[in-house]
Amino acid sequence: MKSFFAVIFVLLFFSTNGQNPIGIPQINVYTSLDYKGGSQNWDIDQDKNGLIYFANNEGLLVFDGRNWKLYALPHKTVVRSIKIANDGKIYVGAQDELGYFFPDDHGKLIYHAIRNYLPKNERNLSDVWDISAIGNDIFFRSTGKILHWRKGKFTIYKPKWLWEFMGDCDGKIYAQDIGRGLMVFEQNQWKSIANPQQLQNDFVTSVVKYNTDTVLITTLRNGAYLYSNGQLKKFEIENEQQLKQSKMYKAVAINNDWLAIATSSNGCYILDKQGKQIQHFSSQEGLYKNNIRSIFMDKNGNFWLGLDDGINFIAFNNAIKYIYPDKEKQTSSYAAVIHQNKLYIGSSNGVYTTQLQPHLSDLSYIKNQFTEIPNTSGQVWELSVQNNKILVGHEEGAMVVDGTNAKRLYSSLGTWLFVKPWINSSTIIAGTYFGLHQIDEKNGTFSNGGDIEGINESLRFLVPYKNMIWASHPYRGIFRLKLSADRSKVEETKFYTEKNGLPSILGNAVAKIRGKVVVATKTGIFEYDEKNDRFIPSPFLKPILKNNVYHYLKEDAKGNIWFISHKKVGLVDFHGNPNGGKYSIVHLPELNSLVVAGFEHINPYNDQNVFIGAKKGLIHINYSEYSKNIKPVNVRLSLVKTIGEKPSVVFGGYFLTDGKISATQNDDQEVKLDKKNNSLHFEFSSTLYEQQNNIEFSYQLEGIDKDWSAWTAKNEKDYTNLPYGNYVFKVKARNNLGSESSVATYAFYIKPAWYETIWVYLLYLVALIALIRALIERQKKIHRKEQDNLKHLHQLEIDSNEKQIVELQNEKLETEVNFKNKELAAMGMNLLQKNKLISKIKDEIVNIGKTAPSDGDYNSYIRKVTRLLNEAENGDADWEQFAMHFDHVHSNFLTKLKQRFPNLGANDLKLCAYLKMNLSSKEIAQLMGISARAIEVSRYRLRKKIHVPTEQSLFDYLIEATSN
Numbered sequence: 004m005k006s007f008f009a010v011i012f013v014l015l016f017f018s019t020n021g022q023n024p025i026g027i028p029q030i031n032v033y034t035s036l037d038y039k040g041g042s043q044n045w046d047i048d049q050d051k052n053g054l055i056y057f058a059n060n061e062g063l064l065v066f067d068g069r070n071w072k073l074y075a076l077p078h079k080t081v082v083r084s085i086k087i088a089n090d091g092k093i094y095v096g097a098q099d100e101l102g103y104f105f106p107d108d109h110g111k112l113i114y115h116a117i118r119n120y121l122p123k124n125e126r127n128l129s130d131v132w133d134i135s136a137i138g139n140d141i142f143f144r145s146t147g148k149i150l151h152w153r154k155g156k157f158t159i160y161k162p163k164w165l166w167e168f169m170g171d172c173d174g175k176i177y178a179q180d181i182g183r184g185l186m187v188f189e190q191n192q193w194k195s196i197a198n199p200q201q202l203q204n205d206f207v208t209s210v211v212k213y214n215t216d217t218v219l220i221t222t223l224r225n226g227a228y229l230y231s232n233g234q235l236k237k238f239e240i241e242n243e244q245q246l247k248q249s250k251m252y253k254a255v256a257i258n259n260d261w262l263a264i265a266t267s268s269n270g271c272y273i274l275d276k277q278g279k280q281i282q283h284f285s286s287q288e289g290l291y292k293n294n295i296r297s298i299f300m301d302k303n304g305n306f307w308l309g310l311d312d313g314i315n316f317i318a319f320n321n322a323i324k325y326i327y328p329d330k331e332k333q334t335s336s337y338a339a340v341i342h343q344n345k346l347y348i349g350s351s352n353g354v355y356t357t358q359l360q361p362h363l364s365d366l367s368y369i370k371n372q373f374t375e376i377p378n379t380s381g382q383v384w385e386l387s388v389q390n391n392k393i394l395v396g397h398e399e400g401a402m403v404v405d406g407t408n409a410k411r412l413y414s415s416l417g418t419w420l421f422v423k424p425w426i427n428s429s430t431i432i433a434g435t436y437f438g439l440h441q442i443d444e445k446n447g448t449f450s451n452g453g454d455i456e457g458i459n460e461s462l463r464f465l466v467p468y469k470n471m472i473w474a475s476h477p478y479r480g481i482f483r484l485k486l487s488a489d490r491s492k493v494e495e496t497k498f499y500t501e502k503n504g505l506p507s508i509l510g511n512a513v514a515k516i517r518g519k520v521v522v523a524t525k526t527g528i529f530e531y532d533e534k535n536d537r538f539i540p541s542p543f544l545k546p547i548l549k550n551n552v553y554h555y556l557k558e559d560a561k562g563n564i565w566f567i568s569h570k571k572v573g574l575v576d577f578h579g580n581p582n583g584g585k586y587s588i589v590h591l592p593e594l595n596s597l598v599v600a601g602f603e604h605i606n607p608y609n610d611q612n613v614f615i616g617a618k619k620g621l622i623h624i625n626y627s628e629y630s631k632n633i634k635p636v637n638v639r640l641s642l643v644k645t646i647g648e649k650p651s652v653v654f655g656g657y658f659l660t661d662g663k664i665s666a667t668q669n670d671d672q673e674v675k676l677d678k679k680n681n682s683l684h685f686e687f688s689s690t691l692y693e694q695q696n697n698i699e700f701s702y703q704l705e706g707i708d709k710d711w712s713a714w715t716a717k718n719e720k721d722y723t724n725l726p727y728g729n730y731v732f733k734v735k736a737r738n739n740l741g742s743e744s745s746v747a748t749y750a751f752y753i754k755p756a757w758y759e760t761i762w763v764y765l766l767y768l769v770a771l772i773a774l775i776r777a778l779i780e781r782q783k784k785i786h787r788k789e790q791d792n793l794k795h796l797h798q799l800e801i802d803s804n805e806k807q808i809v810e811l812q813n814e815k816l817e818t819e820v821n822f823k824n825k826e827l828a829a830m831g832m833n834l835l836q837k838n839k840l841i842s843k844i845k846d847e848i849v850n851i852g853k854t855a856p857s858d859g860d861y862n863s864y865i866r867k868v869t870r871l872l873n874e875a876e877n878g879d880a881d882w883e884q885f886a887m888h889f890d891h892v893h894s895n896f897l898t899k900l901k902q903r904f905p906n907l908g909a910n911d912l913k914l915c916a917y918l919k920m921n922l923s924s925k926e927i928a929q930l931m932g933i934s935a936r937a938i939e940v941s942r943y944r945l946r947k948k949i950h951v952p953t954e955q956s957l958f959d960y961l962i963e964a965t966s967n
Contacts, residue, residue, distance in 0.1 A: 026367025
């Protein structure tokens, strides 16, 4: 029985002394899928620019806060150790390999092997487990040798048995030889400080500075020791057996008071210098794995844990913590109050409480356990301290909590909240699912006062103001209620809508700020104007909070105003503007989307303890530390690469000045890019790892952008098709408190394409001049052609006119010819008629002579007359006159014909003349006084005389013959 009670006592002792603080800091998990590398991370270090480096199974892993990069070794071996020297070289130890990474002229990390500097018979290294640096001296440890690298040469130190540990502490190198114990490197030789027996033949895992002249030595299975002035003594650790079983794998000093010990099977322990446990981080608190291979504290006091699978980041120095009253369920929290030295939390599964520790001002460090108050199981909406008791607003009614007991006041009415209608009132008004309910208090005892008649709305927000109660409904608007003297009913209800100044009846939440009734609306903050009995934009808050949507407002004791908008928490701080203004608006992006939408709760108990309801657990903020713990915001350019089918890295993230890594680009460095590489992708980041959700960036490309970009959380920017010329890319960062970093710059020059060079431009100029000249000549040619065309048209017009004149003249001539032909025809007919008449007169005279007497004189007279008639009939004078007129009309037709054919007789010429006149054979026969048959014969004979071809007409031949 005694042994049983002893066991119980031990368990209670360890459960109390080993208890973790209730507040757990932010823990980030990075899996191998996130960083796209190997699972195990054996060592960690940080450079001067804040980058974190991991010795990973697949190479050197680098993290800048936003981007991961993996640099594999030439033989793809596992990297076991890492150390960054003063000159910026990143030394790595791997399986049968050692060397260092250093950036080239383009800022890209390049691996430089130094294993070949060893004698050939010493190059078999197995795994290089540790690297230490003292000044420019670098030490590498494998189990078979320690290599001292100095000025390009190796010195080799062999163990008696095996080298099992090496580390640096306070400017000294410590190493453990299993055969000789723990040793220190002094004056170029190893000196023993603890033999194996003193260390109980255990493996040393770390040597950490404890104070000015003392170091702390941790072993794998047998606890820790303190070494000072040649003396080794045991370091007493609270709950040491648990640490021994967990195997102390690594240790680091956090500050002058605390130590962190990483174990290989049970997470990380935080101890003070007296060995007492401060905190324990394990998978229960949020670690990805309990198997830790490496631990490192960065420049901002936060932890990085290299796990057997993955990486954890613990924002140990962060002022935001998370409290889980029920770690198994991690229920949502809706309310938190402090009363009688206890913290009460209202959750989705009842009320939890824990005892405060008076010496702690930051309550997140309380190390007491939470207990659930009986009979409060279920959804809790409100915890309110009224008349020195705690009232619980519950989904099943209301309760009163006194200490650790809960008493139900009434059931069935889900209750949202409690308010006093006026100061020192003994009556409490509860807002319920169905209106208002009264709770009476007498002699410290609460009792059910019954429903308040006159309103039947769900009232989640109540504000007492000048004997009135203001209430809001998210879908009905604002109510102003006046209660009766006995508070049993609502005597007067006024409903405020858009007609009373509100922008809408939807989404309103009433609150009391600076003694005024205000309403958070969808378009900013409105305030009740008592004089005009309406709501107006708040003269005080509207200029500060603008027209944003707000769902919750809370004023703290200092007059700061906390708010929640779209699940985002912030406050208007009237006392902490870093720029000296009247106020600053502080957003807390770490809490984005963590609050419970529609059931927001903030309890700003004091500057060191602000409680915020959340989906999981309760959020605790030490705002005093949060506002002071402002690390200088930094920004770095991490990558510049070309965009296209074959992207290439232009800048890998490291600047060099005089062969050393620097934070800024060397002014003498010239970066010249071909025109084909004129589309660029920029990446940038900030190494404030605990504030990544708070960081925003703004950038500008001088030469393209006229102004800085809007602030954005995006950490990359693309520019495409940049023209040739000089450019400077600039980027800056800021946090949620408005602090800005210095500007990081990257200057570069895009060379012109071959067709954009000065010689090509000169060629363009010459070609342009030639083109202009050619155009001028072409224009002149076109002008000349147009002139010639106009002249041609003018000539054609003249020719046309002349042709018309000729045609008119020809028509006139033709008319005249026709007229002459008619005259000639008439003349011919007259000649014919004359000849006929003469012939007839001659015949008559001959007949008279035959019948007349034979008188000699008479017959002589008859003969004389007959002779004269014959002469008149056969005379050529008439023909000659006809021929003369004919030639005049027909262009000497007969003359030409006689010249061409001199063998033609008079009758032939007559026939030709009549043919020229286009007379028919009948008409010709009449004119010539012969038959038509004779005319045909004459035509035939004429063809023979002048040799007319058979196929050609006689008329055409005559025209052709006389045309020349």
